[in-house]
Amino acid sequence: MGNVRSLPNKMDELAALTRHQREYRECSLLLFTETWLTALTPDTAAELDGFTLLRADRSKESGKRKGGGLAVLVNDRWCNPGHITVKEQHCCKDIELLAVSMRPYYLPREFTHALRMVVVYIPPSANADAACDVLLSAVSRLQTQHPDALLLISGDFNHASPSSSLPKFTQQPAVTRTVKKWSEEAEEALKDCFNTTLWDVFSDAHGEDIDSLTHCLTDYINFCVENTVPTRTVRSFSNSKPWITPDIKALLKEKRRAFCVWK
Incomplete structure (x- = not known):
């Protein structure tokens, strides 16, 4: 997970890490906020060999001309690209959100459904309460669809604290x-x-x-x-x-x- 502040100019470094460092090569997910990708940026500028790219570029609804953007890179050795689905995508001035459903090759017996990964970016200028409300609504919809699925939330929350709106979610101390x-x-x-x-x-x-x-x-x-x-x-x-x-x-x-x- 990282706030990259422009992903394309870091792809050479990421490609080298996934080739030569086991920790990166065998990781299941690479999560990025502030990718700075736009509609003019082709997927080839942010792709990695052996990973499936899912992106949620900042849109006009954010009210900002540049910055932002989310991306998820899923390891093909961990999950078949055909078993990856974008479930939610939201962009406004207070929050950017990308929810992805994945069913890896091996899923523990305790989880009967594909896991959900929610990537979030809340800008420093955002209304924290409004951003947490959007996040709560998205998480509630995902949990209603599949209550037994494993749901993970990660991202850059800046000054916002979702602990009050999502009290059942815990963070490693x-x-x-x-x-x-x-x-x-x-x-x-x-x-x-x-x-x-x-x-x-x-x-x-x-x-x-x-x-x-x-x-x-x-x-x-x-x-x-x-x-x-x-x-x-x-x-x-x-x-x-x-x-x-x-x-x-x-x-x-x-x-x-x-x-x-x-x-």
């Missing part, structure tokens, strides 16, 4: 965890700690008992790390990637700024 904040200063302090350690004391105390010596040294090293390297508390979301470090985030921001200046 963020997990708070503590991580070490490594730096050159912390590494130097840890080196000083090790340099002043009398390591012979450990070998003298445990003799030739290698297992006991290993456990003792490990505990001591962890003790030094705990007392030397500072920690910080971070929130980890379900879609957070472990390889996205603060340095990479800074580079991504620079990339977006460079693109905006160039455009």
